[in-house]
Amino acid sequence: MNVLFRFISFISIFIISYSFAKPLAGVKVVLIRPHQADSINIDGFKCYLSNIVISDSNKKKDLNPSNYHLLDFTSSDTATLYLSPFANANLLEFNLGLDSIINTSGALGGQLDPSNGMYWTWQSGYINFKIEGKSPHSPARNHEFQFHAGGYAYPYNSLHSINLELRPNKSFHLEIDLALFFKMISLRDLNHVMSPGPNSMKISKALASCFKLIEDEK
């Protein structure tokens, strides 16, 4: 019985993955740091993007197979987002952060593994993004700032959906403009966010407006 079960599941997993497998296209995501003159040093930036959907003008949608991406800019200013290529696509939609279903599903693996350091252990929930660094503008200890944003429960849901228009068959990359983020957030007034609540919502909204789609010149 057991052997039979293993054999059949092996075969069917093979068939299923074969029919769904599509070559993925890597889209470059570039972190834009604040200008030198602003004296804001970013030591770490990580964020979750989820529920990525690409659609065309007929509203035909393509849901990506692996739909949770942890982008980590700790050691490089670029990361790659894998999307399934879609002809005639004119809209790219995704969430900054993870939805409430993921947040209440218990222990998950892979990109969602709590050992990735993007999980609040004392109050269940994922950290949607982390921005950490130093700046003389921050009056906190050692002039540090630490933004950990998250929260999935009403009224402090900090998930944001982002829609970016595409021109069909044009290649593009994404930028996350942190220079813009620090124009919206004054480090003098806000330099530590470590839990869900109004401040988490505020910085999430700010970061969501910093995503830009840039067409590659060719």
Place this chain on the structure above:
Amino acid sequence: MKSKTVLLFLLLLCIAFVSVEKNTFKYPKYFPKPVYQFENNQINDLKIELGRTLFYDPILSLDNTISCASCHNPYNAFAHVDHNLSHGINDKIGNRNAPVLFNLAWHKTFMWDGAINHLDVQALAPISHPDEMGESISNVLLKLNRNQIYKQLFYQAYGDSLINTERTLKSISQFLLSLISSNSKYDSMLLGKIQFNTQEQNGYRLFKLHCNSCHKEPLFSTFEFKNNGLTIDTSLNDYGRYRVSLMPNDSLKFKVPSLRNIEFSYPYMHDGRFKTLAQVMNHYNSIDLNNKKISTELKRNLNLSSNEKVDIIAFLRTLTDKKFLFDSKHTYPKNK
């Protein structure tokens, strides 16, 4: 295409078969349906045993001195007896009383304030808390992966020796889920096997009148958040559910605890402020009706006579489950 459908069907059939074979989560007919979703963590004896080993192993703490059982003692229904506030590594004192652990499959949230939303992520809290086990889950994984006994136990439970966060946490959940207390005198009475004496019977009647709205039978909790009229301890300033929800209405609300095995899980309340059930009864009998924040169920004078208080306590003692308290299935594992 057709063959794929057939295979898929066969696969589903096999899954159904296997799950029936392995699902051994048993509970009395008069319990409601569990909240825990077993389809994502099928109960299995080898996983329970692995979870039990982890529960009693100080390897989960930074300096290998504190295990889950250091604060959750099996002989006290897994509460931290004699300590009003829990003790962690380097004798650090936490800010809450360690609660009992049983019938956890019916909890909607965990902790006194419901800060934890799923049993599978519960263990992350004490492991990472600087005053409890002071460790990180990634370091726990490193330690477990270096340990041949765990390699073997994970192999037996999961079919390969991969040790990751998900398996570790789900195994701990399996052990916690296996802690079911349903063999008290009260249960025997419900099943018609025995009868209460007059004192217990009267206590039961009063309990249903005054306490059952929150400590609801047969689990003795609704697992909701309520304010039972305790005044704030200004050395702790613990506002309960408010810290999680940030809703002013939730200030000083705590999760209603189950009263099963209450005789053995002293001291009482989130900060362990009462040592005896008599003190608890005196609290409920002298609630300040001017306190606007108190939950509606308690906005009345109970006017209990001293005999009535004793009767309620006699009833509460019928909730003691000796079989559970001394069950060798969930005490310190023998193989260690």
